[in-house]
Amino acid sequence: MNRKTPVKRVRAKQRRLSADDRRSEFVAKATELFAEEGFGGGTRALARKLGVTQPLLYRYFPSKDDLIKEVYRKVYLEPLEIGWEKLLSDRSRPLRARLQEFYEIYTDAIFNRKWLRIYLYSGLKGIDINRWYVGMVKDKILTRILRECRHDAGLATQSRPSAVELELAWVFHGGIFYYGVRKYIYEAPVLEDKAQMISDALDIFLAGFESMAESATDRRRAPVKVVG
Amino acid sequence: MNRKTPVKRVRAKQRRLSADDRRSEFVAKATELFAEEGFGGGTRALARKLGVTQPLLYRYFPSKDDLIKEVYRKVYLEPLEIGWEKLLSDRSRPLRARLQEFYEIYTDAIFNRKWLRIYLYSGLKGIDINRWYVGMVKDKILTRILRECRHDAGLATQSRPSAVELELAWVFHGGIFYYGVRKYIYEAPVLEDKAQMISDALDIFLAGFESMAESATDRRRAPVKVVG
DNA sequence: ATCTCTGGTGATCGATCGATAAACTACCCC
DNA sequence: GGGGTAGTTTATCGATCGATCACCAGAGAT
Numbered sequence: 001m002n003r004k005t006p007v008k009r010v011r012a013k014q015r016r017l018s019a020d021d022r023r024s025e026f027v028a029k030a031t032e033l034f035a036e037e038g039f040g041g042g043t044r045a046l047a048r049k050l051g052v053t054q055p056l057l058y059r060y061f062p063s064k065d066d067l068i069k070e071v072y073r074k075v076y077l078e079p080l081e082i083g084w085e086k087l088l089s090d091r092s093r094p095l096r097a098r099l100q101e102f103y104e105i106y107t108d109a110i111f112n113r114k115w116l117r118i119y120l121y122s123g124l125k126g127i128d129i130n131r132w133y134v135g136m137v138k139d140k141i142l143t144r145i146l147r148e149c150r151h152d153a154g155l156a157t158q159s160r161p162s163a164v165e166l167e168l169a170w171v172f173h174g175g176i177f178y179y180g181v182r183k184y185i186y187e188a189p190v191l192e193d194k195a196q197m198i199s200d201a202l203d204i205f206l207a208g209f210e211s212m213a214e215s216a217t218d219r220r221r222a223p224v225k226v227v228g
Numbered sequence: 229m230n231r232k233t234p235v236k237r238v239r240a241k242q243r244r245l246s247a248d249d250r251r252s253e254f255v256a257k258a259t260e261l262f263a264e265e266g267f268g269g270g271t272r273a274l275a276r277k278l279g280v281t282q283p284l285l286y287r288y289f290p291s292k293d294d295l296i297k298e299v300y301r302k303v304y305l306e307p308l309e310i311g312w313e314k315l316l317s318d319r320s321r322p323l324r325a326r327l328q329e330f331y332e333i334y335t336d337a338i339f340n341r342k343w344l345r346i347y348l349y350s351g352l353k354g355i356d357i358n359r360w361y362v363g364m365v366k367d368k369i370l371t372r373i374l375r376e377c378r379h380d381a382g383l384a385t386q387s388r389p390s391a392v393e394l395e396l397a398w399v400f401h402g403g404i405f406y407y408g409v410r411k412y413i414y415e416a417p418v419l420e421d422k423a424q425m426i427s428d429a430l431d432i433f434l435a436g437f438e439s440m441a442e443s444a445t446d447r448r449r450a451p452v453k454v455v456g
Numbered sequence: 457a458t459c460t461c462t463g464g465t466g467a468t469c470g471a472t473c474g475a476t477a478a479a480c481t482a483c484c485c486c
Numbered sequence: 487g488g489g490g491t492a493g494t495t496t497a498t499c500g501a502t503c504g505a506t507c508a509c510c511a512g513a514g515a516t
Contacts, residue, residue: 016463016512038352040268043504053465055506064504117352123413124266124348134416164428167419170410171403171429178402179395185351188362191395200392201399204436208428211435244482244493271474281495283476292474 015051023060025050027070035117039068039125072129075118079109088144095152096202099145103176103198106141111180111194120185142169149206153213168212172205243279251288253278255298263345267296267353300357303346307337316372323380324430327373331404331426334369339408339422348413370397377434381441396440400433 017025029049033041043064047054061067087102110116123130146161146169161169179197183190191197245253257277261269271292275282289295315330338344351358374389374397389397407425411418419425 014464014510014512019463022463038266038268040266042502044502052463054504055466056464058505059463120348120352123409124345126413126415131414131416134410134414138416163419164424167407167425168428168432170418171407171425172432173403174406174410175399175401175403178406179399181351182362182398182402186359186362187354188359188366190398191391196392197395197399200396200436200440203439204396204400204432207435207439208432211431212428242480242482242494247493250493270472272472280493282474283496284494286475287493 019060022056026057026060026067027074030067031071031075031114031118034068034071034121035114038121071118072122072127075115075122076129076133079106079115082109084140085144088141088148091148091151095148096206098148099202099206100195100198102141103202104195107176107180107194107198111184113184116180116184120181137173138166138170142166142173145169149209150213153210155213165209165212168205168208172201176201247288250284254285254288254295255302258295259299259303259342259346262296262299262349263342266349299346300350300355303343303350304357304361307334307343310337312368313372316369316376319376319379323376324434326376327430327434328423328426331430332423335404335408335422335426339412341412344408344412348409365401366394366398370394370401373397377437378441381438383441393437393440396433396436400429404429 026046030041030046033046033049037045043057044054047057050056057064057067061070082105084102084106087105088098090098110119119130119133143161143166146165147157150161151157176198179190179194182188254274258269258274261274261277265273271285272282275285278284285292285295289298310333312330312334315333316326318326338347347358347361371389371394374393375385378389379385404426407418407422410416
């Protein structure tokens, strides 16, 4: 056929971006790619998403691992911009309303396919930032919630929650988290009204905490097991 | 130095296994490998774990994908051997005891690093068997639990649970599931006594269900939202 | 208009991937 | 004990991976 015919290489017109723009575009598209394919996703596929060639990546990142670290940083730190402490600890408002609002905002931030998948993939890799995040949830969210619950129930505000209390809060938190996993990872049908799911989960958590607190004050000891 | 010296190839004495044994050994070690590395784990690394060479795999499986499917089958179907239906529906025993025992047995089966990691990896791949499993949990476990709860509360046993009830059960179930994820995936410290975690989670779930049932009969309608 | 940065490309390397074909060898049977 | 079969290895292919290098070309400065 027309082999060896000198076809004028119609090179897609080079689109030049500033270094900062290109760099953040790399991170943004890498987040999408890794969310779908996992961190095994290829650098060539990433370049294709940007409409550039693969070696360009290495003008901005020394290695793929460095790019991945940037993705972590962006994904883990982005939804943390909101002031949680004030929201949870603002005792001028009823506790329940605070918790409801907090979880609505929190889940608005993390309940999306991209965030949840990156979170799960990085969790399976067992990296430091994931362990840091779990510790942060414990210290900044669950411990705070438990302190407010104790205060609300008229109990002494101890500096650190008991292991049993903490586990109660984790099961509650995990139950809400799993809603996001079911919806965005498993793509299973869920109760559409997210706010109501949170409301119902709060109902049973608060009722459970109160009954635990009551039996603790009644019997003057921590309830280890309610039914044998 | 001694290059070109004809070193007598000291080949590790061939250990021959029956076809069935070798095949199941492949599946077993592949489960371990994929649990740690994800399904991107290499066939050469797998062969190394068996102490054989890589091409041998293809005497037993037409492709790596077929091996992966076998791993799925083994992992997903293995813990299902137990008779759940009888356990949950045996009305000669108190409901709470049935639920406690069921979740202790169920979590004994799935709370281990191998199972949870394979489950999460396959969930991220969005494969059919994962969606099947989630549907199975809904139909065979949660729906059954809710039916027993309704019966226990003296309510009409309807064929299918309401969306709100189901979500309540999912949040409860997910909270327990997340305990396993925290312990075996994140390797975070958890309340060591698993049975007590289940007991506490059951307390608040059952209390929540009862209060929902009460308000439903009192007000003659399903409680959509308790606090606005 | 030309110079000069610097963003961007083309070509390619070595390693590793899944998979195939042919040769080898341990073990069972007669 | 000499086949013969079936389990195993050696050698290798083509594709793809992350990464490197020399070179090209667009845009602002002069």
